[in-house]
Amino acid sequence: xxxxxxxxxxxxxxxxxxxxxxxxxxxxxxxxxxxxxxxxxxxxxxxxxxxxxxxxxxxxxxxxxxxxxxxxxxxxxxxxxxxxxxxxxxxxxxxxxxxxxxxxxxxxxxxxxxxxxxxxx
Numbered sequence: 001x002x003x004x005x006x007x008x009x010x011x012x013x014x015x016x017x018x019x020x021x022x023x024x025x026x027x028x029x030x031x032x033x034x035x036x037x038x039x040x041x042x043x044x045x046x047x048x049x050x051x052x053x054x055x056x057x058x059x060x061x062x063x064x065x066x067x068x069x070x071x072x073x074x075x076x077x078x079x080x081x082x083x084x085x086x087x088x089x090x091x092x093x094x095x096x097x098x099x100x101x102x103x104x105x106x107x108x109x110x111x112x113x114x115x116x117x118x119x120x121x
Contacts, residue, residue, distance in 0.1 A: 016072040019044040019053075020100040021063045044071075044085075045102030053085045062093045070094045 023043040029036050040060045042053045053074070055063065063069060073090040076083050 019046050020068045024065050027060050051085050068096050068098050068100045070096050
């Protein structure tokens with residue numbers, strides 16, 4: 001019996017996040033199936049890690065680096081063994097008056113322990 005997979009995308013999360021915007025790229029115009037659209041790539045993070053988030057059209061001007069936001073209606077998708085964060089057309093962005101710590105806030109953090117080769121485990 002053979003199975004064929006025509007779709008590589010599986011939606012696995014839709015929700016809301018409190019994030020700190022770490023970096024915002026320059027806005028650029030890109031061609032999509034819906035015509036030319038403006039977009040920028042933001043790097044956002046929380047205490048669990050850092051990930052990129054593309055913003056489209058009017059949303060590109062709604063965020064600034066080093067500010068924190070409550071974002072709703074985002075999705076993650078499993079696509080070619082990667083798990084990128086994406087937005088939906090109903091994305092909501094609200095600035096919050098809260099400082100969110102990210103792993104990049106502690107660049108000089110040190111760890112103690114020993115490195116063990118995998119073949120010795």
